[in-house]
Every structure is written in structure tokens, then in C-alpha cells.
Amino acid sequence: MKVSMSVNGKQVSGEAEPRTLLVEFLRYELGLTGTHVGCDTSQCGACVVHVNGSSVKSCTMLAVQAEGAEVTTIEGMATGDELHPLQAAFREHHGLQCGFCTPGMIMSAADLLKTNPAPSEHEVREWLEGNICRCTGYHNIVKAILAAADTMRGAARAAE
Amino acid sequence: MVEKGIGARVLRKEDQRFITGRGRYTDDINQHGQAHAVFLRSPHAHARIRGIDTGAAEAMPGVLAVLTGQDVKADGLGNLVCGWLVKSKDGSPMHMGPHPLLAQEKARYVGDRVAVIVAETLEQAHDAAEAVVVDYEELGPVVALERAHDAGSLVHDEIASNLAYDWELGDKAAVDAAFAKAAHVTRIDLVNNRLVPNAIEPRAAIGHYDPGMDHYTLHVTSQNPHVHRLVMSAFVGVAPEHKLRVVAPDVGGGFGSKIFIYGEECVVLWASRKVRGRPVKWTADRSEAFLSDAHGRDHVSHAELALDQDGGFLAMRVNTKANLGAYMSTFSSCIPTYLYGTLLAGQYKTPAIYCDVQAYYTNTAPVDAYRGAGRPEASFLIETLVDQAASEIGMDPAELRRKNFVPKTAFPYQTPVALTYDTGDYEATLDEALRLVDWKGFAARKAESERRGRLRGIGLSCYIEACGLAPSQVVGSLGAGVGLWESAKVRFSHTGKVQALTGTHSHGQGHETTFAQLVSEKLGIPYEDVEVIHGDTEKTPVGMGTYGSRSLAVGGEALAKACDKLVEKGRKIAAHLLEASEADIEFKDGNFTVAGTDRSKSMGEVVFTAYVPHNYPAGLEPGMEESAFFDPPNFTYPAGTYVCELEVDPTTGTTEILRFVAVDDFGNVINPMIVEGQVHGGLAQGIGQALLEGAVYDESGQLLTGSYMDYTMPRADDVPSFEVVTASGTASHANSLGVKGCGEAGAIGAPAAVINAITNAIGRRVEMPATPEKVWRALQNTQTPQAAE
Numbered sequence: 001m002k003v004s005m006s007v008n009g010k011q012v013s014g015e016a017e018p019r020t021l022l023v024e025f026l027r028y029e030l031g032l033t034g035t036h037v038g039c040d041t042s043q044c045g046a047c048v049v050h051v052n053g054s055s056v057k058s059c060t061m062l063a064v065q066a067e068g069a070e071v072t073t074i075e076g077m078a079t080g081d082e083l084h085p086l087q088a089a090f091r092e093h094h095g096l097q098c099g100f101c102t103p104g105m106i107m108s109a110a111d112l113l114k115t116n117p118a119p120s121e122h123e124v125r126e127w128l129e130g131n132i133c134r135c136t137g138y139h140n141i142v143k144a145i146l147a148a149a150d151t152m153r154g155a156a157r158a159a160e
Numbered sequence: 161m162v163e164k165g166i167g168a169r170v171l172r173k174e175d176q177r178f179i180t181g182r183g184r185y186t187d188d189i190n191q192h193g194q195a196h197a198v199f200l201r202s203p204h205a206h207a208r209i210r211g212i213d214t215g216a217a218e219a220m221p222g223v224l225a226v227l228t229g230q231d232v233k234a235d236g237l238g239n240l241v242c243g244w245l246v247k248s249k250d251g252s253p254m255h256m257g258p259h260p261l262l263a264q265e266k267a268r269y270v271g272d273r274v275a276v277i278v279a280e281t282l283e284q285a286h287d288a289a290e291a292v293v294v295d296y297e298e299l300g301p302v303v304a305l306e307r308a309h310d311a312g313s314l315v316h317d318e319i320a321s322n323l324a325y326d327w328e329l330g331d332k333a334a335v336d337a338a339f340a341k342a343a344h345v346t347r348i349d350l351v352n353n354r355l356v357p358n359a360i361e362p363r364a365a366i367g368h369y370d371p372g373m374d375h376y377t378l379h380v381t382s383q384n385p386h387v388h389r390l391v392m393s394a395f396v397g398v399a400p401e402h403k404l405r406v407v408a409p410d411v412g413g414g415f416g417s418k419i420f421i422y423g424e425e426c427v428v429l430w431a432s433r434k435v436r437g438r439p440v441k442w443t444a445d446r447s448e449a450f451l452s453d454a455h456g457r458d459h460v461s462h463a464e465l466a467l468d469q470d471g472g473f474l475a476m477r478v479n480t481k482a483n484l485g486a487y488m489s490t491f492s493s494c495i496p497t498y499l500y501g502t503l504l505a506g507q508y509k510t511p512a513i514y515c516d517v518q519a520y521y522t523n524t525a526p527v528d529a530y531r532g533a534g535r536p537e538a539s540f541l542i543e544t545l546v547d548q549a550a551s552e553i554g555m556d557p558a559e560l561r562r563k564n565f566v567p568k569t570a571f572p573y574q575t576p577v578a579l580t581y582d583t584g585d586y587e588a589t590l591d592e593a594l595r596l597v598d599w600k601g602f603a604a605r606k607a608e609s610e611r612r613g614r615l616r617g618i619g620l621s622c623y624i625e626a627c628g629l630a631p632s633q634v635v636g637s638l639g640a641g642v643g644l645w646e647s648a649k650v651r652f653s654h655t656g657k658v659q660a661l662t663g664t665h666s667h668g669q670g671h672e673t674t675f676a677q678l679v680s681e682k683l684g685i686p687y688e689d690v691e692v693i694h695g696d697t698e699k700t701p702v703g704m705g706t707y708g709s710r711s712l713a714v715g716g717e718a719l720a721k722a723c724d725k726l727v728e729k730g731r732k733i734a735a736h737l738l739e740a741s742e743a744d745i746e747f748k749d750g751n752f753t754v755a756g757t758d759r760s761k762s763m764g765e766v767v768f769t770a771y772v773p774h775n776y777p778a779g780l781e782p783g784m785e786e787s788a789f790f791d792p793p794n795f796t797y798p799a800g801t802y803v804c805e806l807e808v809d810p811t812t813g814t815t816e817i818l819r820f821v822a823v824d825d826f827g828n829v830i831n832p833m834i835v836e837g838q839v840h841g842g843l844a845q846g847i848g849q850a851l852l853e854g855a856v857y858d859e860s861g862q863l864l865t866g867s868y869m870d871y872t873m874p875r876a877d878d879v880p881s882f883e884v885v886t887a888s889g890t891a892s893h894a895n896s897l898g899v900k901g902c903g904e905a906g907a908i909g910a911p912a913a914v915i916n917a918i919t920n921a922i923g924r925r926v927e928m929p930a931t932p933e934k935v936w937r938a939l940q941n942t943q944t945p946q947a948a949e
Contacts, residue, residue, distance in 0.1 A: 034181015099178025100412030
């Protein structure tokens with residue numbers, strides 16, 4: 001069946017079976033392979049994207065459920081060549097090693113900072129409970145998210 | 161001095177693609193005409209395969225082939241092999257049971273590959289797998305390691321017992337004599353829990369046979385593509401080595417689990433030939449990864465330490481039973497032997513050590529190297545034993561360790577278990593760790609916790625590891641089937657840009673950055689002008705890959721040597737251009753200068769001349785491209801002290817790590833940011849082993865911890881922020897860079913620090929993982945639960 005949605009600001013449509021997951025649609029139908037699959041029990045969070053502005057594990061949602069939705073993936077986070085502050089902070093603070101969990105981490109953290117622009121370290125750690133990283137020990141991921149929060153608050157103040 | 165050279169905290173080159181979603185992992189690759197493979201796996205731990213009916217499955221829509229172990233046999237493909245021959249005490253070689261690509265007579269663990277289904281779509285392959293009928297005759301499973309010797313059932317009918325080998329190391333008579341005169345003997349029984357490596361990218365492979373070229377290409381999640389090519393051609397025989405290209409693109413973590421040559425990747429390559437050259441892709445789901453990735457650790461040990469009346473170590477005696485699982489995986493035999501027994505001296509000058517290891521087959525997934533591989537098992541055993549000894553003789557655990565350290569004046573130090581430590585200063589790392597954690601102030605902090613009803617504990621771990629296994633001649637004499645050198649090629653272009661090719665593979669370690677720093681420093685050119693290339697057997701020279709924290713100490717040194725050769729060639733060219741004697745040319749910061757003058761030629765000018773040799777030294781080959789192979793004279797020996805401080809809530813048994821201090825001596829450091837990141841990751845895995853992780857099989861051999869719902873991975877709220885210090889290193893003598901390796905230290909040193917801290921808090925030791933339940937139960941059994949009310 002045909003499914004249509006907006007992905008990273010562009011209207012797209014493609015074929016999906018009723019059992020096709022949103023992550024499969026993104027990866028295999030649209031070729032957006034930045035969204036990863038690390039488990040089959042909705043635990044690892046490598047597949048987190050935004051659907052209508054909220055973070056969602058795209059392995060937990062059928063493609064057909066996203067009909068008409070606005071979806072943002074890691075590929076849609078930068079504005080042209082300008083990285084999203086979270087992307088920049090992950091690089092600046094060595095918040096990634098193998099890079100496999102990174103898209104999900106960034107997408108998940110972006111949702112956190114939307115609702116809580118000044119989280120404590122504890123709040124960041126609690127929020128990341130649904131994202132597993134095997135490389136970094138989370139140390140630099142937490143540091144990167146706190147630094148991005150700072151940057152984004154600074155930018156918001158400057159804009160006022 | 162170049163700006164982003166050795167020692168600089170340079171941001172990573174590889175990050176741009178990963179933070180923007182443009183990494184290219186195996187499952188991200190799709191090839192024209194690609195078909196999909198699904199593996200049918202045994203639901204039984206141990207069963208005879210009486211027959212497989214593939215007819216119904218073959219008739220299903222989209223199915224291209226259903227292949228079984230009989231097809232593997234009919235095509236004459238060889239078995240998977242273990243590449244390290246270990247000998248038993250009596251000199252007899254280990255017993256290696258056949259490990260076919262697809263199970264033939266028997267299935268030997270839950271998840272053993274029984275058939276492969278290749279179809280047009282993944283869904284069709286899954287549906288067809290349901291239609292394959294396997295006639296199993298269930299056999300008694302061998303599950304518990306402690307009972308493998310008399311389980312009443314043989315994992316491999318070809319072998320007389322489930323014992324693969326019974327290995328020993330050390331002078332037993334000297335140890336017995338030392339124990340006979342000991343003032344005190346400390347004894348310990350301990351389990352090193354079974355772990356699942358759990359790289360977040362599951363294993364994947366795409367095999368492609370091109371009938372026109374009679375050529376094979378395999379994209380695979382590998383830490384060592386050349387080793388894959390070697391084993392797949394020389395032993396499995398799926399393709400000749402010169403017609404097989406193995407590409408390991410971006411790989412999402414390995415931790416050892418992607419060293420090994422598994423059946424699945426061999427099968428997709430073979431299956432591509434069977435379906436007339438359609439590329440065949442397979443990606444494991446997480447459930448398959450739990451069942452079929454090689455697991456790690458799984459030891460049961462008894463250890464004894466003999467001390468004199470002053471707390472001096474006289475001797476150590478260790479017996480270990482190691483679980484190999486159902487088959488001997490690629491390097492499985494050397495993990496509980498040459499990477500374990502040889503490390504049992506730890507940081508101590510214990511004069512006599514004896515160890516024997518019985519390795520058993522069981523009907524469980526194969527067990528092989530997982531981050532640390534043998535060294536965490538040794539370190540955990542030594543450091544819990546030493547802590548218990550300190551407690552028994554009433555000595556401060558830091559002082560008991562200090563008293564027995566190999567002194568910094570004693571290097572190179574020959575241990576009684578074969579190794580020669582290169583360099584070290586164990587007191588320096590201990591002192592720094594004690595200072596950082598405020599060891600002396602612990603009593604006051606404990607009292608403060610007690611007022612809040614919490615049990616506070618502090619634990620030390622002074623680990624040692626051995627990185628960069630070598631030299632080849634020595635490891636060969638110990639049974640290794642391969643050489644353990646590394647290769648490099650460094651290639652200038654006309655415009656002075658450099659491609660640095662390495663036989664190692666980066667899957668999170670940041671080689672593209674670290675190696676570029678190294679080459680930039682050695683050649684005096686900008687870091688931005690260096691591109692590091694790895695992971696493709698048709699691009700890079702033959703290499704041995706990445707494991708055992710060897711990449712920099714062995715592969716980095718090969719790059720350094722290739723750079724040295726380029727400088728030497730450049731010196732000849734510069735001497736010619738400057739009309740000076742070669743001996744008078746000095747090379748510094750990218751310039752060749754006539755000593756004592758301001759006459760010089762830059763590296764760029766020299767390189768251009770080498771490619772446009774119009775005015776050129778007679779007899780010298782044009783071009784600026786050099787290769788090097790490096791076979792180190794010795795291992796390197798990183799060491800350090802870790803301290804964990806934690807609180808236990810006696811009402812629930814939950815443990816909260818308050819501080820974790822890690823002071824490591826990695827020798828010289830190229831990129832401190834990356835090194836610290838490696839330690840962080842290792843620590844989380846070590847803490848995971850100590851508190852959370854454990855693979856559990858039930859009596860029938862079913863894996864109870866087969867998903868992230870059941871196997872407890874460390875998450876962000878399970879670990880603290882770490883305090884990591886990597887300064888003041890003692891440079892290694894095993895390579896010119898003075899580097900030691902840092903990839904595994906965290907996982908090696910952390911478990912003992914955590915467990916010793918819990919023991920310190922609750923007054924008794926619990927086995928790993930020290931779950932709240934185990935800690936709570938231990939507290940209920942403690943005679944005087946001071947703060948339990």
C-alpha cells in the first residue's frame with residue numbers, strides 16, 4: 001500500500017506492507033540509513049526519530065501509522081552545512097565512538113531539550129534510559145548534551 | 161612541531177559522517193539484484209538432525225534456495241577453525257570438534273545454524289523459514305560448566321570427553337614448596353560471569369559472487385577483514401584468496417565479537433554463488449545476536465595466595481574451569497590460557513605461580529574474546545584475592561599491594577608466568593588514585609553514609625594488561641596459527657597530500673584521527689592533509705586487524721616506520737636539490753635543511769620532485785610511497801589503579817556508584833581525548849559485568865537472557881561520570897612511539913574495584929553480577945548487619 005508523509009520537510013510517498021515498520025520504511029524505501037536498528041524489543045533507541053515533533057522509536061511504529069505525519073530524522077537535523085547544536089556538541093565533546101547509537105542519542109536528546117532546556121546531569125541520564133550506547137560509557141554523551149543545552153539557551157537569549 | 165600532532169586533543173575526522181546520519185554500515189548497503197538470507201536456527205541445545213525437509217519452503221513465493229549442512233558437505237566446504245593450538249599438560253594437542261558452516265549430524269546449541277533460506281525479500285525468507293521441517297532427536301544437553309566433565313552426554317561424539325584441553329603454566333613444585341612454609345594462606349572461589357559483547361550494530365554480511373569475473377566480494381561487520389579473507393579461503397574454501405575481496409565498512413562496535421569468522425558470513429558468500437551471482441544479504445536481529453555472537457568470560461576458579469608473616473606474597477596457585485561453548489571459536493583456545501594464565505602475576509613480584517585450566521565444551525554458544533579477553537579474568541581473580549588477603553591479615557589493601565608491587569627499578573621484569581613486563585611505575589598510579597579519591601578521608605565519608613542508613617564501601621583494583629601480542633616467533637611457539645605483525649603503506653600524491661593505509665580496522669577507536677596525527681607529526685605536514693584508509697582487502701596491505709589493544713602499538717608503529725622510510729628517501733632527494741651531502745641534511749617540521757644553514761626544501765617540494773623527477777638523484781626510484789611491516793619485540797604492558805566508591809541501600813540491596821577514579825599508565829598518548837573515551841567505555845563494560853550483566857542458560861540449554869528486556873545492559877543512569885587520569889605514563893620499549901594501548905583497560909580493571917567496594921561495604925563478597933537481590937540476600941546472611949534497620 002502507498003504511504004505518504006513529510007520527512008525532513010519534504011513530501012514523500014512510498015510502498016509499505018501493513019507490517020512494515022516506520023524504521024524499515026525510512027531505511028529501505030526512502031534510503032535514509034542514518035536511522036539505525038540495534039534491537040528487536042524497542043530497547044536500544046538507535047532508531048529514534050521525531051514524529052510530529054516528539055521523539056519516537058521508529059521500530060515501535062508502523063509506517064502506515066505515520067501517514068500524513070511530519071517526520072524528522074538525523075539527516076534533517078542540520079540546516080544546510082550548519083550542524084544542529086547537539087550534533088556540534090557530540091563532536092566537540094567526543095560523544096560518539098562507533099557512531100551507531102549516535103543518531104538515536106541526538107534525536108532523543110533534542111526532544112529532551114525542547115521540553116527541558118536546562119536539564120541537570122541526573123535528568124539527562126534518566127532521559128537517556130531508552131538509548132543504549134556500548135562504546136562511550138555515556139560520560140561524554142551526557143557532557144555533550146549539557147553543553148548543547150548551554151549553547152541553545154545562549155542562542156535563545158540572543159534571539160530575544 | 162605540527163599543530164595537531166602527537167599529544168594533541170584533536171577532534172575526530174570520522175565524526176562528521178556519524179553525526180549527520182551518513183555513516184555507511186553493512187546494513188546500509190544495498191546492491192543491485194540483492195536477495196535476502198534468513199538462518200533457521202536450532203531450538204534445541206543438543207539434538208540429532210535426522211532429516212530436513214526443505215520441499216515446502218522451496219515452493220514458497222520468492223524463494224531462491226534453501227540450503228542445509230548436507231549441501232555444505234556436498235560442495236566440499238571446510239569447517240570453521242580455531243587458530244591457536246593449545247597443548248594439554250601431557251603434551252597432547254587440544255581436541256577441536258568439527259565446526260561446520262551449517263549443522264550436519266547434530267545441532268549443538270540453541271541458535272546453531274541448521275539451514276539458510278534465500279529469497280527475493282526478507283519477509284519471504286522469514287515466511288519460508290517457518291516452512292522448513294527439521295526432524296530433531298533431542299539429546300541430553302551439557303549446560304553447567306561445573307558438571308561438563310560428567311554430564312553423561314558428549315557435545316562432540318568424535319571426542320572422548322567434553323574436555324578440550326587441560327593446560328598448565330608455572331613451576332608447580334616451587335609453588336607447593338612456598339605454600340608449605342607460608343605464614344598465611346588466603347583461599348577464594350569465584351565465578352567470572354558469562355557476558356554477551358553486544359556491539360549495538362548487529363552482525364551483518366553481504367556476499368556477492370560475480371560469475372563474469374569469477375570474483376567474490378564480502379561486505380561484513382569485521383574487526384579484521386584480512387583474517388576473514390584468510391580463513392574463508394584457506395580453511396573454509398569458499399573462495400580463493402586472490403579472488404576474494406573483504407570489505408569491513410563502518411562497523412558499529414566490536415569488543416571482540418567481530419574478530420571471529422562466523423558461519424553466516426561464509427554462507428552468504430557461498431549462497432550468492434548458488435543463486436547465480438545474486439548478492440545475498442543477511443543482518444542479524446538482536447535475538448540472533450544474543451544466541452549466536454560469541455560470548456565472553458565464563459570461568460569458575462579456585463585460587464590461593466601464600467603470604468609470609470609480613471604480608472609478602474610467596475606464591476599463588478590457581479585452578480580454572482573455562483567454558484568454550486559448543487564449538488571452538490576463532491581464538492577461543494588462547495583466551496583462558498595465554499591471555500589469562502600469563503597475566504596472573506598482576507602488578508606483583510610473587511616469585512612462584514602455578515595455574516592449570518580445564519576447558520570444556522558445553523551446549524551453549526561459543527565463547528571467545530570479549531573486551532579484555534582473559535586479562536579481565538586474571539585481573540579480577542588477583543585483585544579480589546589480594547583484597548581478601550588484606551582483610552584476613554588486617555592490613556590496609558593499598559599498603560599490601562604497595563608492599564608487593566614490582567618496583568619501578570626492576571623493569572624489564574621477568575614474571576614467573578612467562579611474560580617480561582616492559583616498563584611501569586605502579587606506586588605512581590596507586591598514589592595518584594589514592595590522592596584523587598581521598599583514600600584517607602574514607603572513614604569520615606562512611607560515617608556520614610551510615611547516618612543516612614547507607615553502607616558505604618571503597619574498593620581498589622591495580623590491574624595489568626598485555627597488549628599487542630607478539631613477537632610472531634614467540635606466539636607461534638605457543639601455538640598461534642598466524643603471525644601478529646601489522647602493516648602500513650604511506651603514499652604521497654603529487655600535491656603533497658597523504659593516504660595512510662593500515663591493516664588495522666577502526667570500529668569506534670578513532671584511528672582515522674589518531675593515525676593522521678601520527679603521520680602528520682612524523683612527516684611534518686598538516687593533519688588535514690592526511691587521509692587514513694582501512695577496512696578493504698583490495699585497498700590496504702595485508703593486515704591482522706584490530707583486537708587486544710594492538711592497533712597503535714603495532715599498527716601505529718608500522719605507519720611510523722613507513723613514514724621514516726619516506727623521510728629517508730626525501731633526504732636523498734633534498735640533498736640532491738640542495739647540492740649537499742645526505743649526511744648534512746636535517747629533517748624537522750616538514751623541512752629538509754642543510755645543517756647550519758638556512759638552505760632548505762620543504763616536504764612538498766621534495767614530494768613534487770619525486771613525482772616529476774626532472775632533476776633527480778641518479779639511480780633513485782621515482783615516487784614517494786613506502787610500506788612497512790612491524791613485528792614487535794614484546795607485548796606492551798599498560799597498568800593502573802582504579803578506585804570505586806559506592807553506597808549500598810541495605811533495605812533494597814541496590815548499589816549506587818558515587819565515584820570512580822581511574823589512573824592509567826598507557827605510556828605515551830597520541831590523543832588524550834580519544835584515550836579517555838576508550839577508558840570511559842571500558843569502565844562502563846566493567847561496571848556492567850560487576851553489577852548488571854550475565855548470560856544465563858536454563859537446565860535445558862535455553863538462553864534466558866536473550867534480549868535487552870532480559871540481559872541488563874548498562875544505561876546512562878547506571879553509571880557515574882568518571883574521573884580519568886592518563887598522565888605520567890612510562891613509555892613502552894616495544895615500539896618507537898612509546899605507546900602501550902588503552903582499549904581494554906577499563907573493562908579489565910573495573911570489575912574488581914566494584915566488587916571489592918561492595919565487599920568493603922557489606923562485609924562479604926557476592927558473585928558478579930552483584931544484583932540488588934544478591935546483595936540483599938548476602939546482607940540478610942551477615943551476622944551483624946550494622947545498618948540494616
